[in-house]
Amino acid sequence: MGSILGSQKSREILFQAVVLSIVAALLVTMVVNTRASLEAQSLTTGFGFLERSTGWDFSFSVLPYSISDSYSKTILIGFLNTLLLGFLGISLATLIGVAVGLIRTSKNGLFALLGTVYVETFRNVPLILQAIFWYSIISRLPRPKQALSLGDTVFLSGRGLYFPVFNIALWSVALMLLLFIVWLFFLPWLRERLNHSSSYHVVKRIGWLLLPIAMLVIGYLARIPDTPLLDMPVLKGLNFKGGMRMPPELSALVIAIALYGGAYIGEVFRAGLMSVPRGQIEAGFVNGLKPFHIFSRIRLPLAIRAVMPSLTNQYVQLMKATTIGIVIGFSDLFMIISTSINQSGQTLELLAILMLGFLLINLSIAFVMNSINRKIAIKGYEVKD
Amino acid sequence: MTDATYKLPPQTPFLRKIQNSLFSSPLNTLLSIATAVFFIFIIVKFVDWAFLSSIWHAEDEPLCKEAGGACWSVIDARHRIIFFGLFPYEEHWRSTVACAVMITTIVASCIPWFWSAAKLSTLWLLGFCTFYLLMHGGLFGLSVITPERWGGLALTIFIFAAVSIIGMPLSIVLALGRRSKLPVIARLFGLFIDFFRSLPLLTILFTAAVITPFVLPGWLQGDKLYRVIVGFAIFFACYQAENIRAGLQAIPSGQDEAGLTLGLKYMQRVTRIQLPQAFRNSLPSIVNQFVITFKETSIVTIVGFFEILASGSAAFGTGKWTVYYIEVYVFIATIYFIFVFSLSRYGAYLERKLRVGHG
Numbered sequence: 001m002g003s004i005l006g007s008q009k010s011r012e013i014l015f016q017a018v019v020l021s022i023v024a025a026l027l028v029t030m031v032v033n034t035r036a037s038l039e040a041q042s043l044t045t046g047f048g049f050l051e052r053s054t055g056w057d058f059s060f061s062v063l064p065y066s067i068s069d070s071y072s073k074t075i076l077i078g079f080l081n082t083l084l085l086g087f088l089g090i091s092l093a094t095l096i097g098v099a100v101g102l103i104r105t106s107k108n109g110l111f112a113l114l115g116t117v118y119v120e121t122f123r124n125v126p127l128i129l130q131a132i133f134w135y136s137i138i139s140r141l142p143r144p145k146q147a148l149s150l151g152d153t154v155f156l157s158g159r160g161l162y163f164p165v166f167n168i169a170l171w172s173v174a175l176m177l178l179l180f181i182v183w184l185f186f187l188p189w190l191r192e193r194l195n196h197s198s199s200y201h202v203v204k205r206i207g208w209l210l211l212p213i214a215m216l217v218i219g220y221l222a223r224i225p226d227t228p229l230l231d232m233p234v235l236k237g238l239n240f241k242g243g244m245r246m247p248p249e250l251s252a253l254v255i256a257i258a259l260y261g262g263a264y265i266g267e268v269f270r271a272g273l274m275s276v277p278r279g280q281i282e283a284g285f286v287n288g289l290k291p292f293h294i295f296s297r298i299r300l301p302l303a304i305r306a307v308m309p310s311l312t313n314q315y316v317q318l319m320k321a322t323t324i325g326i327v328i329g330f331s332d333l334f335m336i337i338s339t340s341i342n343q344s345g346q347t348l349e350l351l352a353i354l355m356l357g358f359l360l361i362n363l364s365i366a367f368v369m370n371s372i373n374r375k376i377a378i379k380g381y382e383v384k385d
Numbered sequence: 386m387t388d389a390t391y392k393l394p395p396q397t398p399f400l401r402k403i404q405n406s407l408f409s410s411p412l413n414t415l416l417s418i419a420t421a422v423f424f425i426f427i428i429v430k431f432v433d434w435a436f437l438s439s440i441w442h443a444e445d446e447p448l449c450k451e452a453g454g455a456c457w458s459v460i461d462a463r464h465r466i467i468f469f470g471l472f473p474y475e476e477h478w479r480s481t482v483a484c485a486v487m488i489t490t491i492v493a494s495c496i497p498w499f500w501s502a503a504k505l506s507t508l509w510l511l512g513f514c515t516f517y518l519l520m521h522g523g524l525f526g527l528s529v530i531t532p533e534r535w536g537g538l539a540l541t542i543f544i545f546a547a548v549s550i551i552g553m554p555l556s557i558v559l560a561l562g563r564r565s566k567l568p569v570i571a572r573l574f575g576l577f578i579d580f581f582r583s584l585p586l587l588t589i590l591f592t593a594a595v596i597t598p599f600v601l602p603g604w605l606q607g608d609k610l611y612r613v614i615v616g617f618a619i620f621f622a623c624y625q626a627e628n629i630r631a632g633l634q635a636i637p638s639g640q641d642e643a644g645l646t647l648g649l650k651y652m653q654r655v656t657r658i659q660l661p662q663a664f665r666n667s668l669p670s671i672v673n674q675f676v677i678t679f680k681e682t683s684i685v686t687i688v689g690f691f692e693i694l695a696s697g698s699a700a701f702g703t704g705k706w707t708v709y710y711i712e713v714y715v716f717i718a719t720i721y722f723i724f725v726f727s728l729s730r731y732g733a734y735l736e737r738k739l740r741v742g743h744g
Binding site for chain 2: 012019038107113121324326355
């Protein structure tokens with residue numbers, strides 16, 4: 001015994017084994033406890049409940065749904081709702097963020113102050129408070145009869161935002177998107193193949209010209225018969241008919257995430273723009289580039305590369321922040337899961353699905369952003385942060 | 386160095402600086418004027434709404450409709466709900482003093498004189514115990530008020546303080562564990578930290594509030610408030626641990642090796658060499674984590690606690706006050722803003738100061 005404890009090495013191994021067994025014991029106790037308390041409530045474990053129909057309603061869905069849908073479909077809808085909210089919020093936040101980053105790095109001190117005031121206002125108030133604030137305002141807007149209108153095409157009322165949509169089949173939109181993505185992947189392959197020759201640029205130009213035309217043709221062929229091409233929201237009786245409706249919950253959350261995220265992303269972009277070494281910009285001046293070209297060809301490309309890691313981080317954070325939507329009743333993944341837990345009692349299984357969902361989202365964001373990062377990295381040039 | 390060679394670089398005069406910044410070209414002048422007009426418009430509008438055309442007293446509420454400005458009557462009438470929640474009316478002074486004690490503690494810990502493990506932990510334990518004693522009562526003839534009846538700003542501050550007190554030591558343990566030389570320990574701590582960091586805070590709070598009763602044996606469950614605080618503290622510690630780890634990694638390895646050659650034990654090297662430098666290295670991000678945590682305390686409203694956001698919603702929830710929600714939200718936002726803005730300015734000040742120190 002003395003010799004075992006005598007050597008540093010064996011003491012370390014013993015210590016690790018003890019820690020490991022304590023952790024294992026904890027996990028086993030938790031599982032046993034859970035089993036016992038579930039049995040006490042006579043609940044069965046397992047994922048069989050996913051095929052049962054839910055029988056409850058929720059506020060918003062991107063797909064058509066009914067209350068007789070199964071748990072698995074309802075959860076999928078929640079997941080898609082989260083993705084939609086995240087996509088809209090993060091896209092707008094990025095646009096605002098880039099603008100704010102540019103404003104804050106402006107040489108004009110007064111103009112830069114505008115960006116500072118924006119960032120400090122929206123960054124220092126909790127997101128959840130902002131979401132509730134916008135929701136209170138939107139849901140108290142006038143009824144559809146007195147809706148605020150923008151040229152009689154877009155209407156804002158207490159029931160949400162109404163805007164016109166094209167009467168085309170859903171599959172064609174997916175096809176257009178697919179076409180676009182294939183084209184984006186085809187370009188780098190073509191560049192390798194044609195070895196940057198002038199014929200590559202000709203093909204590229206023609207492609208960019210043909211792409212919108214092809215999309216228009218697809219859209220025209222996929223028209224839903226016997227309907228006008230553009231579906232306009234029209235006031236009929238007490239509510240709007242036609243068009244697309246963005247409910248107040250979604251509108252408020254998108255506004256809140258865009259403004260809050262915009263403040264954070266603005267700071268990220270500012271740091272990125274400031275991190276570009278002065279020598280690079282001065283070299284541009286020496287070569288006689290105009291200020292705009294120095295910005296678009298030197299400063300912005302280098303800044304984008306510098307911000308990629310922190311931008312990825314911000315996107316993941318904003319995606320996680322969408323869960324606060326439950327406070328104003330937006331049926332995102334978290335709300336669907338917590339309602340399911342209340343209704344079915346399958347606590348642990350549903351929690352596992354929730355965690356898996358967020359793991360999937362986070363890993364996808366990280367994967368996409370890292371791929372972009374690798375793709376645009378300049379060989380032999382490292383931006384210091 | 387003689388006077389002849391010592392010459393200050395030429396300084397741009399103040400007016401010249403303004404000219405360069407605002408009026409360097411016609412286009413820039415136009416931009417400055419447009420921004421100035423925009424600023425003046427916003428400021429005039431806001432001052433008019435908030436101060437000039439506003440109504441201040443609860444009794445004057447009938448005048449609000451015509452006034453066209455903010456109706457601060459709602460705050461005058463309902464501020465006790467916002468600040469104290471369901472705390473018994475005649476004991477509100479206890480909640481006020483408790484908040485004042487905790488805020489003093491937070492401000493005091495920003496002063497460098499307190500920056501040693503012994504002083505900081507004494508300060509926080511003293512502040513926290515005073516806060517708890519005042520709020521909970523049961524000693525010195527104070528009546529007992531259980532946490533279910535705490536609310537408003539006091540609950541927000543309590544959650545923030547408790548999360549900091551539990552989370553900070555835990556974060557040090559997690560950071561050291563993840564950097565351990567023993568592979569099993571390092572892996573375990575790494576897994577733990579990454580798992581909690583990959584989840585939204587709300588999921589963790591929800592698990593702590595609703596699901597832990599299934600998982601833990603009865604004697605370990607405790608009150609719902611304490612479960613949520615522990616869950617929040619673990620979440621906080623996992624983020625803070627990564628900040629501390631970044632600080633630890635920035636220390637040159639020669640520092641630790643010097644400790645080894647002097648024959649210092651592991652604990653001595655950690656407390657005397659590693660941690661002081663790690664905290665100095667990552668102080669701005671550590672302060673920033675506190676800033677984020679203060680804002681995130683608002684999320685506990687979703688799992689059913691009556692902190693300042695929920696009590697604010699209750700403040701305009703009844704009778705004639707329902708139309709004055711904007712005033713209440715602006716008021717609460719201002720309270721958050723004061724806390725978060727001053728903390729984040731302090732973080733920025735530290736960052737500047739430390740950068741100068743590094744030369």
